[in-house]
Structures are given as C-alpha cells and as structure tokens.
Amino acid sequence: MTPVYIGYFFKVEPLQPASDILIAELGELGFDSFVETEEGIEAYIIKDQHQEALVKEVSILENENFKISYTIQEFEQVNWNEEWEKNFSPILVDDVCQVRAPFHPKKETEYDIVIEPKMSFGTGHHATTHMMIQHILKDDMREKSVLDMGCGTGVLAILASMKGATPVEAIDIDNWCYLNTLENVERNNCSTIKVEEGEASLLPGRSYDIIIANINRNILLNDLPVYTDCLTENGEIYLSGFYEEDLPIITEKCESLGLKLDNHLVRENWVAVKFVK
Numbered sequence: 403m404t405p406v407y408i409g410y411f412f413k414v415e416p417l418q419p420a421s422d423i424l425i426a427e428l429g430e431l432g433f434d435s436f437v438e439t440e441e442g443i444e445a446y447i448i449k450d451q452h453q454e455a456l457v458k459e460v461s462i463l464e465n466e467n468f469k470i471s472y473t474i475q476e477f478e479q480v481n482w483n484e485e486w487e488k489n490f491s492p493i494l495v496d497d498v499c500q501v502r503a504p505f506h507p508k509k510e511t512e513y514d515i516v517i518e519p520k521m522s523f524g525t526g527h528h529a530t531t532h533m534m535i536q537h538i539l540k541d542d543m544r545e546k547s548v549l550d551m552g553c554g555t556g557v558l559a560i561l562a563s564m565k566g567a568t569p570v571e572a573i574d575i576d577n578w579c580y581l582n583t584l585e586n587v588e589r590n591n592c593s594t595i596k597v598e599e600g601e602a603s604l605l606p607g608r609s610y611d612i613i614i615a616n617i618n619r620n621i622l623l624n625d626l627p628v629y630t631d632c633l634t635e636n637g638e639i640y641l642s643g644f645y646e647e648d649l650p651i652i653t654e655k656c657e658s659l660g661l662k663l664d665n666h667l668v669r670e671n672w673v674a675v676k677f678v679k
C-alpha cells in the first residue's frame with residue numbers, strides 16, 4: 403500500500419545556505435524526500451513518522467538571519483516522477499558531461515549519466531557536485547582504483563567508472579543514498595561499482611589511487627586521517643562540501659597529513675579542491 407505523506411512547503415529567504423541546513427535538519431527527523439523550488443524547498447515525510455511539534459523545534463526556523471515560513475498538506479499518493487519533472491532540469495558540465503533523469507531526452511555528449519535522484523543529493527545542480535564533475539573530467543582515471551565517499555546518487559562514482567577507473571567503490575552513510583546509488587549504478591551499466599552503506603570505519607586496510615569526497619567541512623576534518631592512510635603514494639584526493647572561507651583549515655589539515663595542494667575551483671562560494679599525496 404502506498405504510504406500517506408505529509409508535505410511541507412517552505413519559503414526560504416535567502417535560499418542558501420538556509421535550504422541546505424533545513425534539509426539536513428529535516429532529514430534527521432525522518433523526512434525522506436526533498437524538492438528544491440524557486441522559493442525554497444518541499445519536504446515530505448511518511449505520515450506515521452510525522453510529529454509537527456518536532457518540526458517546530460528545528461533550529462534554523464528560529465535563526466534571525468533567515469526568513470522561513472511554511473504550509474502543510476497531506477497527500478494520499480505522491481507522484482515523484484511528476485515532482486522531478488517539474489523541478490529537475492538536465493545539466494551539462496563543460497559541454498562534455500550531461501546529468502539527466504530518465505524522462506529527459508538524450509543529447510549527444512561524451513558522458514551521459516542518467517540519475518533518478520529521489521531524495522539523494524547529487525544531480526549535478528549543486529555547485530559542489532558540478533565542480534567535482536569538472537575535476538573528474540580533467541583527470542585521467544584509466545585503470546585507477548577510486549573511492550567515492552559520500553556518494554549520494556552515485557553520480558561521481560559513475561563518471562569515474564565511465565572514465566575507465568577500476569575498481570570503483572561508492573560508500574554513503576545514508577541508507578536511501580546507498581539504495582539510490584545501487585539503482586543508478588545499474589541504470590548506467592556500471593554495475594561493477596561496489597556500493598556500500600557506511601562511513602570511514604569501513605576503510606582501514608583498503609587502498610585507493612583516487613578518493614573523491616564531497617561531504618562537509620567537519621566530517622572531512624574528522625575523517626581525513628583515515629582517507630589519507632588509504633591513499634597510495636602520489637594518490638589524489640578531491641574534497642568538496644565546504645565554503646571558500648574554510649579552505650585554509652582544510653588545507654592546514656591536509657598538509658599536516660602530508661598532502662600537497664594541487665588546485666581548487668570555486669563556484670557560488672563553495673570549493674572543490676585537489677590534493678596529492
């Protein structure tokens with residue numbers, strides 16, 4: 403039986419970073435699907451798990467730097483395809499790589515990635531994903547072993563695999579992202595990618611030529627020692643999910659672990675940086 407959903411329609415001003423924070427806070431309350439709109443976000447939770455009192459306590463709603471209002475509606479059935487069709491346009495990175503949903507027509511590009519995003523992060527619309535795609539496009543990944551840590555939809559692992567990386571592993575702490583990556587990996591005929599649910603504690607003893615981690619500042623700072631231990635000599639690590647003002651602290655941490663800054667990209671104040679061991 404299709405579950406009954408409660409939908410919240412948030413108006414958020416300014417949109418960022420409040421929308422990202424709101425999504426993270428609501429995710430912790432059991433909201434399992436989000437749609438970014440021009441005004442803010444739509445967030446959905448299965449009715450049985452919904453407690454409005456907890457939503458009212460979400461801290462970003464009290465933050466004086468943002469103006470956030472919402473309305474609530476109950477849905478007998480949510481047509482996710484229709485939601486994505488309204489809100490998810492295909493994207494093209496550097497005219498070489500397109501990321502699109504199954505219902506979008508295919509353009510001729512060197513790399514064509516088909517993603518059914520559901521609630522997972524990673525459609526290429528976010529600045530961090532976009533820049534990570536740009537980094538991967540520039541790199542020669544043939545025959546390299548690659549880890550995509552915090553894989554979301556699996557989009558970066560899929561691109562690495564399409565660029566000849568092997569073996570490729572994708573890990574996410576979130577069960578929904580793990581399942582969504584499994585689906586997307588299959589959809590793009592990259593089923594040799596090994597997908598796991600988990601985090602840095604899975605890594606000791608493993609070894610990679612390239613690690614890609616688009617997560618966030620604090621998790622990166624905490625887990626970088628483990629990631630670095632798993633990198634082969636001259637291995638490369640791409641990091642994103644933090645703002646330009648946090649680049650010095652990330653760089654300091656990486657340098658203390660023996661990594662050398664190679665180059666970084668900035669987009670909408672977000673950073674994606676490459677270090678080499």
Ligand SMILES: C[S@@+](CC[C@H](N)C(=O)[O-])C[C@H]1O[C@@H](n2cnc3c(N)ncnc32)[C@H](O)[C@@H]1O
Nearest residue numbers: 523524531552553554574575576579601616617
């Ligand atoms: C910003 S999204 C990036 C998704 C995708 N890689 C992309 O670039 O679009 C971060 C992902 O990291 C996952 N994540 C958060 N904490 C994590 C951790 N400690 N270890 C592994 N994954 C984590 C989240 O569930 C989320 O899917």
